[in-house]
Amino acid sequence: MNYTALFEQIKKKKSFLCVGLDSDIAKIPAHLQQVADPVFEFNKAVIDATAGVTIAYKPNIAFYESRGVEGWQSLEKTVTYIRQQYPEIFLIADAKRGDIGNTSQMYAKAFLETLNFDAITVAPYMGEDSVTPFLQYPEKWVILLALTSNKGAFDFQFREDKGVKLYEAVLRKSQEWGDKQNMMYVVGATKAEMLGGIRDIVPDHFLLVPGVGAQGGSLQEVAKYGMNSHCGLIVNSSRGIIFADKTEQFAVRAGEEARKLQGEMEILLKEKGIL
Amino acid sequence: MNYTALFEQIKKKKSFLCVGLDSDIAKIPAHLQQVADPVFEFNKAVIDATAGVTIAYKPNIAFYESRGVEGWQSLEKTVTYIRQQYPEIFLIADAKRGDIGNTSQMYAKAFLETLNFDAITVAPYMGEDSVTPFLQYPEKWVILLALTSNKGAFDFQFREDKGVKLYEAVLRKSQEWGDKQNMMYVVGATKAEMLGGIRDIVPDHFLLVPGVGAQGGSLQEVAKYGMNSHCGLIVNSSRGIIFADKTEQFAVRAGEEARKLQGEMEILLKEKGIL
Structure with a gap:
């Protein structure tokens, strides 16, 4: 999927x-544990309940x-399932891979080709x-770790060399590899106030x-500092949606939580003049 | 496997x-491509040919x-297969994983428990x-990336904050997490001359x-700067052994290449007084 198609989907669904x-199998509702593939059945139900307001x-x-x-x-x-039922949706493998060149080629093949x-x-x-091996596939994307949401982000990502922090160096240097x-x-999202400086780069x-959600980040703060004229944001929520409820109502509740976030996003997109 | 058992194996096999x-399926000898699981059959033959001189x-x-x-x-x-046939051998998943805590727990489970x-x-x-989630398993190990062998290592790993390079900071900081x-x-091995400074930390x-081998590093240099009184080294060779030959003789040649390296390692261990 290319940049334009992604932005079009954001405008159409009024959502980012x-x-x-x-989908931790240990947290999946009890009534699904007896089916042949509990994780797939769980995902399928969550997807069907949220696809209308979800871009990725x-x-x-x-x-x-x-x-x-x-x-x-x-x-x-x-x-x-997602490819067949909801072909417009952007699919991200959150794999955090990275190895020497000939090996990264194999990971690229695993996720951008095989899957x-x-x-x-x-x-x-x-x-x-x-x-760079991940950048060889047309209309496919690398999503590079810059400033992560966890506590351990402070161990190395803020180290400064000549006034430039490591995560800033990652943003700058990688401009030479892709666009x-x-x-x-x-x-x-837990470091939303730094989004301003990141947008400068x-x-x-x-x-x-x-x-956003389970880890404590605020959607309004993220939009305030991070949104650009093409939205430029894909905000993820995991546990706050998929494990909002652990009974047979899990999918209904997942849909409600997703629509709640979409509603907030629609307001923010309007405020920015995108809708 | 614990530290002592690993050192004992090094002394017994006179090898590190x-x-x-x-095992890239595209590089596996043609005569194996017709069997049910070419990669497993290839691995099995390489393992049987090299296990006598291999510690990991x-x-x-x-x-x-x-x-x-x-x-x-x-x-x-x-x-x-390795667990059943060669239970003394140290098994490393070269996965280069790392994610927020609850997710790293899942990777730890994948590789240290399921596999x-x-x-x-x-x-x-x-x-x-x-x-740290990977450190919760007794007698299991984290092998943390410090200074990698590839060209891209120079992009970020040498950035200096107050005179301390990033890879040195990784070595220092991680002392707080494990031992x-x-x-x-x-x-x-391509940066063997830096092993002296690393041994200081x-x-x-x-x-x-x-x-070592395909990427150009020298075993002698690695031992000179990196070996300690318990050896302290596990030197890897991949392509130089497993793809030394692409005919039906691949396993025989893999064994020869492994024994050649073991012979050099035996000399180095003797020079250090370990054997």
Whole structure:
């Protein structure tokens, strides 16, 4: 999917919501535990309940990989289901991969070809040749970790060399590898006040913003500092939507939570003059 | 496996060789392409030919993941085979994972529990809570990326804050999270001259050293600057062993290449007074 198509979808759905399919099998409602593939059935119900107000789904690969071959099958089925039923939706593999060049090529193949995701999150620690293999696929995206939402972000990401913090160096240096048409950045909602400085470096790029909801980030703050004239934001919520309820009503409640966020997003898009 | 058992194996086999099972299906000999699981059969033959002189195997997960469910099955079979036939061998998942705490827990489960690896490589960019979940398993190990062997290592790993380079900060800071009994570091052989400075920070830890052979690093240089009184080195070779020959003789040649390296390692261990 290209930049224009993504922006069109945001305007059409009046939303910049990404639903994180962090579908931990241990947290799935009891009544689903007896079916053949509980994780897929859970995802399917959540997807059907939220697709109307969602522009992107983001399975975090760890929750699938932890179950070995079975988990990988649940992931494949989930991707295929979304592709068939909701082909307009942007699909992000939250994999945080990154290895030497010939190995990153293999990860690119795994997620952008075998599984046909639109985008993959990538860790920048190993530099250029660990990132560029993912940029060889037309209309596919790298979403590079810049400033993450967790506490450990403070261990290394804020280290300064000649006044430039590591996450700022990642934003700057990676401009040499890709552009706003094939690269986005992860910026945690828990550090929304830093979005202003980030927008000075990458005014036009999309930012994938996790941490709204369960992790405590504020949607209004994120929009205030991070929204640009093409929205430029994909805000993710995972647990706050998919595990809002753990009874047979889980999908109904997931839909409600997603629509609540979409409603807030519609107001913010209008305030910005995008709608 | 604990520190002592690993050192005992090094002395017994007179080797600190790790064979990287980067088993790219496109590079596997033609005569194996017709069997049910070419990658597993290839691995099995390489393992049988090299296990006598090898202390560790390190499948790079990308080469398996790129084939989806089938690749994951090849990986599971490979791990099971090594566990059954060569239970003394140290098993490293070269996965370079790392995510927020609850997600890293899932990756830890995937590799240290579901697949029962002894160790997993982890990327440090996201800091403490992305690393510590892997340290909760007794006698299992985190192998943290410090100074990698690729060209892109120069993009961020050498950035200096108050005279301390990023990879040095990773070595220092991570001392607060684990110790020589559960943490190792990746240090590329292509930067062997920096091993002296690294040993000043982590004198007793094991270092996993990729980059000997195909990537151009020298075993003698690595031993000169990096070996300590408990060896403290696990030196990996991947392509130089497993793809030394692409005919029906591939396993025989893999064994020869592994024994050649083991012979050089035996001399180095004797020079150090370890044997």
